Amino acid sequence: MAPQTRRMTFPNVVIERDTDSERSSSDEEEEEEEEDHEEEEEKVVDNKNEERMEESLEAKKKGKTPITISLKKVCKVCKKVGHEAGFKGATYIDCPMKPCFLCKMPGHTTMACPHRVATEHGVIPAPRRNTRNPLEYVFERQFRPRVLRIKPAFVIPDEVTCAVIRYHSRRITCLEFHPTNNNLLLSGDKKGQVGVWDFGKVHEKMVYRNIHSCIVNNMRFNPTNDDSVYAASSDGTISCTDLETGISLSLMNLNPDGWQGRSNWRMLYGMDINSEKGLVLVADNFGFLYLVDTRSNNKIGEAILIHKKGSKVVGLHCNPVQPELLLSCGNDHFARIWDLRRMETGSSLYDLAHKRVVNSAYFSPLSGSKILTTSQDNRLRIWDSIFGDLDSPSREIVHSHDFNRHLTPFKAEWDPKDPSESLAVIGRYISENYNGAALHPIDFIDISTGQLVAEVMDPNITTITPVNKLHPRDDVLASGSSRSLFIWRPKEKSELVEQKVERKIVICDRAEKKRSRKHGNKSDDSDDDKFTSKGKKLKSNKPEWKLTRCSGKVKR
DNA sequence: AGGATATGACTCC
């Protein structure tokens, strides 16, 4: 083929310029100096553009399409010209064409959202009701005494220290404090591994790698044996692991025939223990509930459809006071209250409607009489009394905890120590500009008023922290953020750990691997091969074991 | 430094 010159084939280029006043800050600086010449230059550009337009028209006649290079600002969100969305430094600029990212209402951006500006996040107050029924009478007599009538002031430290540890190789999905050992934290991850960390003796950690083959969705300690823990996983099994020996047994396997395709693979999500009845309750991704006897480890009866068929049941919670009451929630936008003595499809006592997927639903930890739910519509919902009117929540609190498919779902968790049952903790999705850093704090919310009581953050921690749990006895908050675990405590109370962590402690698993290879043992640390959906092999993650320490602020 | 990639819910047809 005869060679062609570029001149002959290269299409004409049309350059479009933004003519309005919106320019980036760096442009502005440069342009201020050149202001005098600007008008003149634009004329030149216009003339040139005209010439090019003529040329391009000519090219069109000849059948060549001109390439248009636009120097106008194009919004990467809505693709429209004239504005831009995205981070400007540590502040995120919203696309004005989209509804508010926080409250989801049109007409304003997240920055101007009244729920963001208010010190009290948006609250829809409880309507005054005067409908007394017999159940409510029972509640007043039996349960109300358990809840403190006068709410004590929350004691919020000014500063916290945060121990950061990283030994999971995938993102953290759940956390659980040991019921009696105050310094023991369990963590589950997306890969199926379970970590045990003694944060009192920072160097003591253990990672169990062979319990599950994928996501650990929920863990609960065995109420009759502190050393054993149950876990429900997306591999379709419930495990019971002895933390002393590391020996794990499988109570139930929903996929005994292995992989039979996506539509047949059953995954376990919600799980809770009913100690009174000696039951493990689990629910799957098809809407079914399973009951397992903890003494015989046998499944009891048939699975019961408790949520929309084919939808994921992500949360189960047994009432701490009334053992026959069960709360479930899932992807069918409902949280449901059940009587365990009468578990049949469609026999729920109440269906609590939500606008989106319900990530979690919990009874209050002491009286069991309140319900707190987290929904993907960016709202926390509170029902003040399960014996009152459950038709609508007592309060809705607007809070940014949008689900993003690459994050573990956010769940608002009660403070089990708060006698007034009004403090909850939840990570925040949306970032805030804190002295030039975009941070995602962990919010403490007074769910009786909707007030943001405290925001905990650390300039060194820039990741989102969707998994949080408050210690049942101590002033400790445990968090899971991506692959890292944090232990937050008030600054004055952390001497124990502080002295040990003056310097960064780095112990590398690779050293262990090397040693075990030298001794001829096949290391159990070796990562399983991972493949993409297209069959491409992924490189395994480098194991790390790292602990750092930093000081965080508490903003009120 | 930036592209690839893990991958869930929802809407539309």
Next chain:
DNA sequence: TGGAGTCCCTATCC
């Protein structure tokens, strides 16, 4: 009902 296409602040790896 199911498959394709879309989606606003990810985190990590190379």
